Amino acid sequence: MLRLENVNTYYGPSHVLQDLSLEVNRGEIVCLLGANAAGKTTTMKTIFGLVHPTKGSVTFNDQRIERKLTGDIVKSGLALVPEARRIFSRMTVLENLEMGAYSRRSKTEFQQDLDHVCEVFPRIRERLKQIAGTMSGGEQQMLAMGRALMSRPTMICMDEPSMGLSPKLVETVFETILRIREEGMTVFLVEQNATMALTLADRGYVLQTGKIVLSDSAKNLLTNDLVRQAYLGS
Ligand SMILES: Nc1ncnc2c1ncn2[C@@H]1O[C@H](COP(=O)(O)OP(=O)(O)OP(=O)(O)O)[C@@H](O)[C@H]1O
Ligand SMILES: [Mg+2]
Numbered sequence: 133m134l135r136l137e138n139v140n141t142y143y144g145p146s147h148v149l150q151d152l153s154l155e156v157n158r159g160e161i162v163c164l165l166g167a168n169a170a171g172k173t174t175t176m177k178t179i180f181g182l183v184h185p186t187k188g189s190v191t192f193n194d195q196r197i198e199r200k201l202t203g204d205i206v207k208s209g210l211a212l213v214p215e216a217r218r219i220f221s222r223m224t225v226l227e228n229l230e231m232g233a234y235s236r237r238s239k240t241e242f243q244q245d246l247d248h249v250c251e252v253f254p255r256i257r258e259r260l261k262q263i264a265g266t267m268s269g270g271e272q273q274m275l276a277m278g279r280a281l282m283s284r285p286t287m288i289c290m291d292e293p294s295m296g297l298s299p300k301l302v303e304t305v306f307e308t309i310l311r312i313r314e315e316g317m318t319v320f321l322v323e324q325n326a327t328m329a330l331t332l333a334d335r336g337y338v339l340q341t342g343k344i345v346l347s348d349s350a351k352n353l354l355t356n357d358l359v360r361q362a363y364l365g366s
Pocket of ligand 1: 167169
């Protein structure tokens with residue numbers, strides 16, 4: 133469904149992604165593991181057209197997207213839950229959700245999607261009028277996920293959704309990811325919480341300084357020596 137082939141992305145002279153290739157098949161949960169500064173967020177930005185690769189291709193549903201505008205990429209069915217949540221903090225919760233649905237014209241569809249998001253995250257329903265920036269970190273994470281769902285994506289990409297959350301909320305986030313998959317969405321997940329991510333995922337990739345150094349089933353990665361030493365602390 134999503135394929136990156138030999139992607140090379142630079143920030144000025146700094147060569148961050150180096151011949152990166154990976155793929156996510158329909159219905160899968162795939163995770164990308166990597167330490168700080170490995171290039172995980174840059175991978176997400178490259179997928180969403182926020183930075184452009186100098187070489188290589190990004191394909192979504194057989195369409196090349198590496199030169200497309202972010203808005204068009206989202207319209208084609210990809211949604212992003214960005215790093216550090218990045219909600220619109222001065223807007224209300226409802227306005228944030230409206231932003232997620234900006235490509236949707238019909239009011240009925242908007243209402244259906246809003247109901248769906250409120251069903252997945254009951255807390256959001258109670259807070260629709262609250263200024264988003266005043267919500268707790270965990271609530272903001274739910275909102276960021278809800279906002280992504282509002283574009284009715286077929287595939288959802290999440291950049292460290294568990295970051296900074298209590299163990300209980302991390303569990304909620306991961307349960308939500310499973311639910312999203314059950315509803316038919318494909319999930320690409322960037323995480324440093326390797327244990328949780330690999331427990332959920334079907335497959336995973338390990339990124340080190342911009343290069344994929346390992347790719348395997350999540351089950352094998354959980355017992356892989358490199359993964360255990362670098363990401364599971366054992
Ligand atoms: N806009 C930018 N300009 C210059 N360098 C950048 C820019 N954005 C990221 N970088 C650099 O690119 C490298 C990869 O950054 P990236 O944000 O992709 O890492 P990451 O794997 O997401 O790390 P983290 O786990 O800390 O979020 C880092 O060395 C970072 O300093
Ligand atoms: Mg990052």
